[in-house]
Amino acid sequence: MPDITSTYVDSLAPNAAAVKNGQNLVRKNSFTELSRTDSGDLLFGLCAGSGKLPYACSVDFMVPEKPVFRCTCPSRQFPCKHALGLLYAYAEGKDFAMKEVPGEIAAKREKAEKREENKAKQEESRVEDKPKKVNKSALRKKMQAQLEGLDQLEKLALGVVRGGLGAVDARRIKELKGYVKELGNYYLPGAQNELRRLLIVLGEEPRNEEGYSYAMEQLTVIHALIRKGRARLHARLEDPELALDAESTIEEWLGHAWQLSELKSFGRIKDHAELIQLAFHSYNDLAREEFVDEGYWLDLGSEVVHRTVSYRPYKAAKLMREEDSFFEVAQIPALYVYPGDMNTRVRYEEMTSRPSGAEDYQKIRKAAIRTYAVAVKQVRQQLKTPLGDKRPVLLLHAARIGVTEGGQFTATDEAGQTIVLEDIYSLAEGTVHLLPFLPAEALSDCTLLAMFHHNPDTSRLSAQPLTVFKGDEAYRLLY
Structure with a gap:
């Protein structure tokens, strides 16, 4: 029990x-x-x-x-x-x-x-390692349809670029929304979401330079999806087994929903894992038309920061379980790890819990990066990947968290290097304004969980604080 x-x-x-x-x-x-x-x-x-x-x-x-x-x-x-x-x-x-x-x-x-x-x-009577039968003919037809869909997406994106972002008015947005629905016929939910995300940015009023910068970033994502998706589909069609790529996220971008049995067959499973939640938040993803419950967790064994994601479509949200903050240690018999780079997504079916203790918080402190030059290098490497997560989260050791003469919050490492702390565009809820309410002793020699973001207008890398850890205390700024 x-x-x-x-x-x-x-x-x-x-x-x-x-x-x-x-x-x-x-x-x-x-x-x-x-x-x-x-x-x-x-x-x-x-x-x-x-x-x-x-x-x-x-x-x-x-x-x-x-x-x-x-x-x-x-x-x-x-x-x-x-x-x-x-x-x-x-x-x-x-x-x-x-x-x-x-x-x-x-x-x-x-x-x-x-x-x-x-x-x-x-289960015992089944032949182990027997591959699941796949209708290869139907799968090939589906992938051919996806290639056609990517061609359509490319035409739409080029049309927007050639016409100029400033020329995309309410009428043009309404017209493009019709094409978003059509992409559903090509088995490309990822492409639908990204085109819808572009239209949301272009539809915001009043329009400003920052909005156009984010629209260009979104067009870059769409271009990368077209290029990498097309290459992946051609490579898979040439493979007699039509094998999935279990190392990158491209399959998910193309609409594949990983089954736990598939992750297990690729060895993407860890037995007897213990996770402690570092932060949690829910948000409304207008592009996906879903509510998203997102948690960030530290694997106490590997000291790697993972994330859990639960999607609740608008139409079924009331009937689905809503995730929440979790303050104990989750003991998980089988942890499934999705393909990805930083903050790889994890999932589990069963778990028990135990109270978190001093040893667990010691592991959180141990997992924190102490040199910001190292952290910034990791983040920049992640941001260079066009289809990578644009909101990487890291644990950092902060010698101190303070305010500059200009009123800017910063985190400083032991070598004196600083990282600007500010609320980022992609996270709807602000947290920086809560820092002054923390005990003064919690803002020195502490551990900071931060979500990074690159501002395309200023070309500056900044981070939003999610949680501050001091001793055996966790000050959650977002949950």
């Missing part, structure tokens, strides 16, 4: 409303009965509801990494507020009576065990 804390329960909730409703059940003493087994792997109870009979809810930790939630309520939310309330009651130290496993739950456990046994037998 995992260490059940409020943070752990929060991580199981599908959204913020479910957290609030579950906690309210405990505050209002809605549970008429709270029970647990002697082994501690099952929590169950009765909770008053709108009907005459209370709801019977339980949380089964027979497999600690995959808790099973059961409840007799009619809610389609999973887990429901009653199961969450049961866990919050346990986390808050409410009295749970020791009881035997109820008969109906014992029967369900037995059925679950049989299903797992049958599943294991089926």
Whole structure:
């Protein structure tokens, strides 16, 4: 059974409303009965509801990494507020009576065990290393369609450049939006997103030089997608096996959604990983037409900063689980690592948690880059890649964080080199204005998690602070 804390329960909730409703059940003493087994792997109870009979809810930790939630309520939310309330009651130290496993739950456990046994037998009967059958003829047709789509995208981009960015008025933007929809027929969601992102920048009012600079950067991304995507598709078509590229992000740019089984087959998996979240934020991606939940984590084993990304399309957002800040250490049996450079995306299916301690924060301090010249070199190398992440995040050691005579916040390393701290264009929420509210001692000999950005107008590299770490404290400026 995992260490059940409020943070752990929060991580199981599908959204913020479910957290609030579950906690309210405990505050209002809605549970008429709270029970647990002697082994501690099952929590169950009765909770008053709108009907005459209370709801019977339980949380089964027979497999600690995959808790099973059961409840007799009619809610389609999973887990429901009653199961969450049961866990919050346990986390808050409410009295749970020791009881035997109820008969109906014992029967369900037995059925679950049989299903797992049958599943294991089926897995054993399969021929290992047997490649998944792929309809190569259909795949070739799809890639030919993608090449046609890239040709269409190139014509559109060239038309915008030849006509001049200043000539792109509301009528032209509306016309180009029609072409965005057409790109969907060519299996190029990445191209759709980037063209839509360009139109969003060009549609902003009032227009200024900074906006045109970002529009040019976006055109550069589109040009790189066309060039690299076309080369990749031709190379893949020449390969008899039509093999995927598991080292770069080009497959994702071309619309491939990596399956966990594929990542595993390419060896992009790490067993028994421990991650601690460094920062978290959610934002509205207008180009993708999705809400994005993004977390930055430190792998305590490799001391590498990864990120988790969860997409919630507008139409399905209410039905999907919303991620949130996490303040403990996630213990993950199997960590899947996507192709990429800095801050590679990771994903997992199962996890337990433990409280973070002094040793974990020591590893955060150890992972910080102490010389800014090294950090800047890494960032510039990343930014040179046209299809690379334009918002790289690094852990830095700061000898001090202060303000210049001109009122500019800076971080300074031990050698006296400084990095300008300012809110960046691509991150909607500001954090620099929060620095003066931190304790003075937290702004010296500290660790700083910062997101870097290159301003095309000033050609200056700056960074936005996300979290400041001092000792065993984490001052999150963004979550």
